[in-house]
Amino acid sequence: MLELGCKDKKLFGMIRIKNEIFVGSDNRESLIDITIPENFKKKIVFFVHGYKGYKDWGPWNAIEKKFVLSGYAFVKFNLSHNGGTTENPIDFPDLEAFSRNTYSKEVSDILTVLENFKLNFQELWNDSKKVLIGHSRGGGDVILAASRIQNEIDGLITWAAIADIEERFPKGENLEKWKKEGVMYVENGRTKQQMPHLYAFYQDFIENRKELHIESAAKSIQIPWLIIHGEKDQAVTMDNADRLQNWSKAKLHMIPNGTHTFNTAHPFVTKELPPEAQELVKTSLSFLDQL
Numbered sequence: 001m002l003e004l005g006c007k008d009k010k011l012f013g014m015i016r017i018k019n020e021i022f023v024g025s026d027n028r029e030s031l032i033d034i035t036i037p038e039n040f041k042k043k044i045v046f047f048v049h050g051y052k053g054y055k056d057w058g059p060w061n062a063i064e065k066k067f068v069l070s071g072y073a074f075v076k077f078n079l080s081h082n083g084g085t086t087e088n089p090i091d092f093p094d095l096e097a098f099s100r101n102t103y104s105k106e107v108s109d110i111l112t113v114l115e116n117f118k119l120n121f122q123e124l125w126n127d128s129k130k131v132l133i134g135h136s137r138g139g140g141d142v143i144l145a146a147s148r149i150q151n152e153i154d155g156l157i158t159w160a161a162i163a164d165i166e167e168r169f170p171k172g173e174n175l176e177k178w179k180k181e182g183v184m185y186v187e188n189g190r191t192k193q194q195m196p197h198l199y200a201f202y203q204d205f206i207e208n209r210k211e212l213h214i215e216s217a218a219k220s221i222q223i224p225w226l227i228i229h230g231e232k233d234q235a236v237t238m239d240n241a242d243r244l245q246n247w248s249k250a251k252l253h254m255i256p257n258g259t260h261t262f263n264t265a266h267p268f269v270t271k272e273l274p275p276e277a278q279e280l281v282k283t284s285l286s287f288l289d290q291l
Contacts, residue, residue: 014038019089024080024112025105028097031055031089032077032113035064041071042128043154043288046117048110050136050160052188052195054078054089058266059277066273066281072288073128075117079109079138083195091191099183099196102204103141103165103212110145114152129291131155133284136236136260137162140214143244146225147217155291156225156250157284160233160260163240165212169202178202190266218247225250226287228280230258253283 015036024030033055045067049055055076064074078084081101083092092098110132118125130153134142139161146156162168170178178184178199185194205212227250229241238254245252255262255276263274273281 019086021086022077022113022116024109026080026100028080029086030078030080030082030084030109031086032075033064034073034075034117035068036073036124037068037071039071040073043071043291044073044075044117044124044128044130045288046110046114046130046132047074047076048106048132048134048138048142049076049079049082050134050138052083052092053135053138054082054084054091056090058261059264059268059273062268062273063277063281067285070285072285073124075113077109077113079106081105092188092193092195095193095196099198100200101197102201103144104204104208106138106141107144107148107212110141111149114145114149118152129154131157131288131291133157133159134161135159140165143214143221144212144217146223147220150221150223153223155223155288156221157228157287158225158244159228159262159280159284160230160236161227161240161244162236163214163218163243165205165214166209169205175202215243215247218244218250221248221250224287224291226284227252228255228283229253230255230260230262230276232257233260235260251287255279255283 017034019031021029022032055078067074078089081097083094083098085094132142132146139158182199184197188195227241227244229238231254241252258276262280263276
């Protein structure tokens with residue numbers, strides 16, 4: 001439950017909540033940011049970060065500012081088992097929590113944030129359109145979440161989203177090794193941490209394969225959906241976007257020369273977003289304007 005302490009604040013003036021605590025999967029505390037602009041257009045964006053990510057990674061704060069200046073409320077949060085803590089949400093001080101993460105927990109976190117926002121800001125919720133945005137693995141998560149609550153939200157935007165969960169797991173001997181050893185390590189290229197995944201991560205997918213099948217979820221979505229993908233994305237290749245579009249009624253926008261993070265990095269220290277990230281924002285805002 002969000003404990004925001006601001007239910008009585010006026011809803012249509014600037015509200016800025018930074019690093020508020022919410023309780024996610026397995027009762028693990030995590031952090032959330034909520035910004036409601038003075039020129040509020042009665043549309044709320046809920047943003048979900050990707051794998052080895054967090055709400056303050058790279059350009060996300062700069063992009064949030066672009067949305068807010070355009071009149072959109074913006075909500076972003078750390079998934080509960082992303083490896084951060086409430087005391088240190090940057091990078092990954094809690095690798096034990098990271099090791100226990102699953103796709104099921106991530107989708108549950110999204111639904112929890114939406115439900116708690118609705119409870120805390122009921123008038124705002126009822127009077128506004130709600131849109132989910134997810135990047136990379138978070139894009140897959142919001143597709144799964146949106147398919148379950150289409151009657152509660154009004155739009156979906158995916159940035160460099162994955163199209164299939166199972167294909168991203170190890171295969172053959174590597175999968176058997178993971179099962180035998182019980183844990184698999186993935187290096188974080190920036191921090192050089194060896195980030196652990198328990199075999200339970202894979203088991204959770206197998207046990208919940210039907211609920212975590214992105215193709216089925218994509219085919220069920222009837223709300224407006226925009227897919228944006230970078231032409232030169234090497235982490236989640238362009239064929240993921242093509243498959244998602246083929247399975248759905250979504251619109252696809254490809255960004256030429258765009259990388260997986262739309263030519264941004266962490267830390268984000270430049271004054272302006274690169275052209276590819278500017279195109280990402282502009283295209284997303286145009287979609288929102290038309291809802």
